[in-house]
Amino acid sequence: MHIADGVLSAPVLITGITLSIAGVGYGLQRLDYERIPQVAVLSSAFFVASLIHLPIGFSNIHLVLNGLLGLILGWAAFPALAIALFLQAILFGFGGMSSLGVNVFNMALPAIICFYLCHHAARRAQHESLQFFYGFLAGSLAIVFSTCLIALSLFLSGEGFIRVIQLIFLAHIPVMVVEGIITGFIVVFLQQVRPELLATPVLSCD
Amino acid sequence: MRLNLYVKLLITLLFLNWLPAVHAHKVKLFATVIGDKIEGYVYFPGGERAQSVTVKIAFIDNQLVETVTTNEHGEFQFHAKYRATYRLIADIGEGHFAEYIIDSNELSDSLPTLATEKQPAVSSPPPAPTDQENHSFSQQQLIDLIEKAVSKQLKPLREQLETYQEKIFIHDVLGGVGYIFGVMGLLFYIAKQRSH
Numbered sequence: 001m002h003i004a005d006g007v008l009s010a011p012v013l014i015t016g017i018t019l020s021i022a023g024v025g026y027g028l029q030r031l032d033y034e035r036i037p038q039v040a041v042l043s044s045a046f047f048v049a050s051l052i053h054l055p056i057g058f059s060n061i062h063l064v065l066n067g068l069l070g071l072i073l074g075w076a077a078f079p080a081l082a083i084a085l086f087l088q089a090i091l092f093g094f095g096g097m098s099s100l101g102v103n104v105f106n107m108a109l110p111a112i113i114c115f116y117l118c119h120h121a122a123r124r125a126q127h128e129s130l131q132f133f134y135g136f137l138a139g140s141l142a143i144v145f146s147t148c149l150i151a152l153s154l155f156l157s158g159e160g161f162i163r164v165i166q167l168i169f170l171a172h173i174p175v176m177v178v179e180g181i182i183t184g185f186i187v188v189f190l191q192q193v194r195p196e197l198l199a200t201p202v203l204s205c206d
Numbered sequence: 207m208r209l210n211l212y213v214k215l216l217i218t219l220l221f222l223n224w225l226p227a228v229h230a231h232k233v234k235l236f237a238t239v240i241g242d243k244i245e246g247y248v249y250f251p252g253g254e255r256a257q258s259v260t261v262k263i264a265f266i267d268n269q270l271v272e273t274v275t276t277n278e279h280g281e282f283q284f285h286a287k288y289r290a291t292y293r294l295i296a297d298i299g300e301g302h303f304a305e306y307i308i309d310s311n312e313l314s315d316s317l318p319t320l321a322t323e324k325q326p327a328v329s330s331p332p333p334a335p336t337d338q339e340n341h342s343f344s345q346q347q348l349i350d351l352i353e354k355a356v357s358k359q360l361k362p363l364r365e366q367l368e369t370y371q372e373k374i375f376i377h378d379v380l381g382g383v384g385y386i387f388g389v390m391g392l393l394f395y396i397a398k399q400r401s402h
Contacts, residue, residue, distance in 0.1 A: 033397045040390035044383045051379060083389055087382040092375075 001050075001064055001172075002088070002103055003150060005096025009157040016102030016153070020082065023108055027078035035076065038197075042069050043080035047087055050094060054178070061175050067142030068183045070111025071119055071135070072190075072197060077111040078104070102153050110145030114138040122187050123198040131191050132184040139183025140176040147172045235261070235296045235304035236368065238361050239312040240354045245283040248276050248296040248304065255280025259296050265320070266291040266307070289317040314353060316346050 008016075031039065049063040069077040082104045088094040095103045118141075122134035151165035190197050233256060237246025244263070248256040259276045263284050271292070274282045286292065292308040310319070343351070 028393075031393075033394075033401075036390055036393050036397070040386050044386045047382050047386060048379060083386055084382075087385055091378040091382055 001107070001146065001150070002085075002095030003099045003106075003153065005098050007096075007157065008099055008102060008153055012153055012156045013098055013102060016099070016105050018101070020078070020101040020104040020108070023075075023078035023105065024082050027075040027080075031076050031079070035073075039073055039076045039080045042073060043084045046081060047084035050084075050088060051092070061178065063182065064107070064143060064146070064175065064179060065139075065183075066107045066111045066146065067114050067139035067179060068186055070108075070114040070142060071122065071138045071183070071187070073111075074115045074119070075112060077115070078108045081108045081111065106146055106149040106153065107142075109149065110142040113145055114142045117141065119198070123191075123195075125191075128188055128191075131188045135184035135187030136180035138187075140180030143172055143176045143179050233259075233296060233298050233304045234368070235294055235306040236365065237294055237306050237308060238357050238364070239286075239308055239314075240357050241314045241350050242286050242317050243283055244286055244292065244294070244308055244313075245281065246294065246306065247279065247281045248298075249280055256296070256298060259298055262295040262297065264293045264295065266293055268293070286313055286317060288320050289313045289315070290320045312357075314350055316350065 046065050046069055049065045051062070053062050066077070066081065069080055073080055082100075085095060085103050085107070086100060089097055089100055089103075114137075118134045118138040122131060122138065125131045125134055147168045148165070151168050154164045187198070233248060233250055235246060235248050237244055248259045248261065250256060255276075257276055257278050257280055259280070261274050261276065261282050263271045263274065265271060272284060274284055276282045276296075289310050290313075291310045294306045294308065295303055296305075297303040
């Protein structure tokens with residue numbers, strides 16, 4: 001999920017940085033005062049989740065949670081992901097410093113797409129199985145879009161697109177499933193315990 | 207408080223990080239070299255030793271040399287025949303494995319290197335037994351002795367370093383979370399200033 005230094009070409013890096021700065025700026029500008037703690041906690045959750053490796057069969061994976069962040073935070077997912085990814089890069093070497101912009105964009109854009117795709121439906125859904133379904137959709141689609149964006153970044157930097165997307169996509173199939181299930185459960189849980197969290201997004205995007 | 211829920215989520219995630227099950231794949235292998243003998247042990251991050259684990263000893267190009275099994279203290283040993291870079295792999299199944307690289311420089315100089323072995327055997331002459339009787343050491347024996355002594359001294363240091371790295375990781379995790387909340391405070395401050 002995290003692209004390291006020295007892999008991407010300069011135009012891709014610059015595009016990534018520019019788009020990410022724009023996204024973070026927009027997210028911050030529209031960030032509600034009362035919602036700052038919520039963004040911070042979800043940002044921390046993302047930061048910690050990537051460090052927990054779950055053994056699955058032949059390999060082990062880690063959660064990403066960008067679908068969940070997008071679903072709850074909307075555009076505020078941009079600053080939340082930017083801080084967490086920055087810290088992961090300087091503290092643990094997850095992803096490089098120069099590729100930080102690209103990494104932020106690759107994870108935040110899918111989060112926002114999932115917000116627009118699933119937020120409305122997830123909060124309207126009455127039945128538990130439907131709520132779970134939309135949560136699952138958001139969680140797994142975020143990973144699908146992220147892997148596509150990563151493959152695209154690598155392709156634009158000169159790697160063979162088909163080969164790369166095959167490798168990344170196959171490696172992330174377990175992540176998509178696990179991520180979907182976890183996001184689904186969280187959405188069902190939130191609907192039962194704190195439905196107002198989903199009912200009032202950080203940004204009124206409607 | 208709607209925040210409560212998030213705090214619980216975060217604490218759960220932080221807590222998960224310490225659970226042995228999550229780190230179960232983090233089985234660890236530690237090895238040192240004394241002369242031509244590679245010895246070490248397999249353990250879990252908590253310090254518990256892994257018994258009856260198969261340790262594969264291979265050359266750096268993955269060509270398998272031998273497999274050994276750990277004893278009831280999780281220890282194993284292996285006599286290296288060549289002065290080569292070895293890769294030790296402890297595989298406890300289900301994707302949990304540990305790896306340790308022994309550099310050829312750590313092994314005794316008296317061992318033949320792989321390159322010389324592949325050519326028709328240029329056998330290194332065994333040290334002359336008469337040296338022992340004279341109570342004087344050949345240069346080679348001296349080197350072996352010094353290597354033995356040094357690696358014995360280094361062993362606790364290496365172990366310390368490994369545990370230290372574990373600790374640093376946990377500190378970094380906590381530091382990162384603290385940093386995020388620091389930024390939150392900063393945003394609050396800026397927002398407050400703006401509202402005035």
